[in-house]
Amino acid sequence: MVRLIVDTPGGTYPVHIGQGALKELKPTMARLEPTSAVIITDSNVIPLARSVGKLLKGARVKAAIYAVPAAERSKSLAALGNVLAFMERKRLDRGGCVIAVGGGTVGDLAGLAAATWLRGVQLVAVPTTLLAMVDSSIGGKTGVNGLRMKNAIGTFWQPAAVISDVDCLATLPRNRYREAFAEVVKYAVAMDRGLFEVLHKDSERLLARDADALEAVIMSCATAKALVVARDERDHGPRALLNYGHTAAHALEATSHFRVSHGRAVAFGMRVAARVALTLDLCTDRLVNAQDEMLSTYGLPEATPSASLDRMMAMIATDKKARRGRVAWVLPRRIGYAEAGHVVPRGVVRRVLRKAIA
Ligand SMILES: NC(=O)c1ccc[n+]([C@@H]2O[C@H](COP(=O)([O-])OP(=O)(O)OC[C@H]3O[C@@H](n4cnc5c(N)ncnc54)[C@H](O)[C@@H]3O)[C@@H](O)[C@H]2O)c1
Ligand SMILES: [Zn+2]
Structure with a gap:
């Protein structure tokens, strides 16, 4: 396993890469000390989101899971509204943490939710596609699509940690x-x-x-x-x-x-x-x-x-x-x-x- 530090004006954070990198979730939670957490995922990635949920339990963090439909159309203001409503229902407070478990679609959507909820809460990215591991999980671009324009609505919001476990790629379609x-x-x-x-x-x-x-x-x-x-x-x-x-x-x-x-x-x-x-x-x-x-x-x-x-x-x-x-x-x-x-x-x-x- 290897670790990289990303250093930007908007935040400095580790990226853990390799087989078994998910074991870094526990120390990450110990460092961030969130009051509670929500896991945002999509309908194809629910089994991985559940495994992440179990790891969080071991780290004594309670996390509810919300899954959007697995599709680019989930990168919309309507889907963002649903995610934010879920966070409100779960009473995620300013010490809370959003954990994005999925590809770039989930990452961009959950990132924007984290950036806007209570003017910004912590975000941890658990990318599950190769594209998200090599590209979208790093750099802090979050967003949803406009009516016609891709990524029209968004913000820069750096995660507090990125955990790229290559085992997550096993189920990714060829x-x-x-x-x-x-x-x-x-x-x-x-x-x-x-x-x-x-x-x-x-x-x-x-x-x-x-x-x-x-x-x-x-x-x-x-x-x-x-x-x-x-x-x-x-x-x-x-x-x-x-x-x-x-x-x-x-x-x-x-x-x-x-x-x-x-x-x-x-x-x-x-x-x-x-x-x-x-x-x-x-x-x-x-x-x-x-x-x-x-x-x-x-x-x-x-x-x-x-x-x-x-x-x-x-x-x-x-x-x-x-x-x-x-x-x-x-x-x-x-x-x-x-x-x-x-x-x-x-x-x-x-x-x-x-x-x-x-
Ligand atoms: N923020 C950035 O800097 C940035 C950069 C590049 C791309 N993006 C965005 O990323 C999105 C594309 O991301 P993507 O290619 O990861 O696609 P995606 O998130 O839509 O995932 C692709 C498909 O794979 C499924 N999937 C994800 N992980 C899986 C797994 N482990 N096993 C089985 N199925 C799995 C998903 O449900 C989905 O159906 C686009 O919306 C693009 O705009 C953002
Ligand atoms: Zn690209």
Whole structure:
């Protein structure tokens, strides 16, 4: 088991990673001394939430469980209202603690509930998807979706601890597990060459969910995210690097009405971004090929989604990260190093996209 400390203006906290990391729950509770706790989970993760509940009992903390339906639509103001009403019914006071047991959906929702209940109570994250372990549980972004806009309503609220026990991943469906590797490859290509090599060398073990191999990879990703978040908690600058692959990904997700999953969209988006970089002579075709191969190894093969070129171009122009109509691309220079803030001529984007979609 390994431990990482995340240090941000909004809070400093440990991330416990590895097989059996849940045994850190007891000492975590001893440190936080909550008056009581609620566990927020979703309908697919109830067995894990119950195990967490049992561990809390051993730590002499009483915790009631609330499960939202397992679906992205649970990231809504209506679901937030239900969670807050539950906390009120359970009389969670200002010394109380919210424990999020689930993937990024539960994490974002429970995080926002913790941030707003009584103007903020303690939050402990127990991520149960690979995506949540490598990405969403770290950094303090919480939120729910607006009527149309994803993550439109939210706040920054850092957890008091994150406990990433790889045993929790055993029941995760295969597709969900593999898609998370899009974000893992993102960290590797944009920030961490060593991680890229590990992904190459350990692919079989990782695809078989080997605990030791996973521990090392989750640690690398969590470290990369923690480094960026420490410098830019509120997403005004360096945090943009984490957006590698996400410019075209968001456009594809939106034009497909979210039929393409986030992981597949990010894999597509990284392929596009690397080809944009190649066209601008910012990287070599060796990078493009190495990234392509890596994505395919992890079950994210090249796909040419059917999408309208004009709609994709229009979506990219309205990218959330665009300022005054200028889209800032994150482009890779070499494996392990990408740069944020590239303004790319529309003609280049169009040409690359035309080849990438059917
Ligand atoms: N806050 C951030 O910084 C941040 C970053 C990235 C993504 N996100 C958000 O995270 C969400 C996606 O998260 P996700 O990919 O973890 O999806 P998710 O939370 O929706 O979980 C995916 C599915 O797996 C199920 N599941 C979760 N854990 C399981 C387990 N151990 N065994 C079996 N089934 C399990 C869930 O019930 C769900 O059906 C999105 O809403 C996205 O916006 C947030
Ligand atoms: Zn993402």
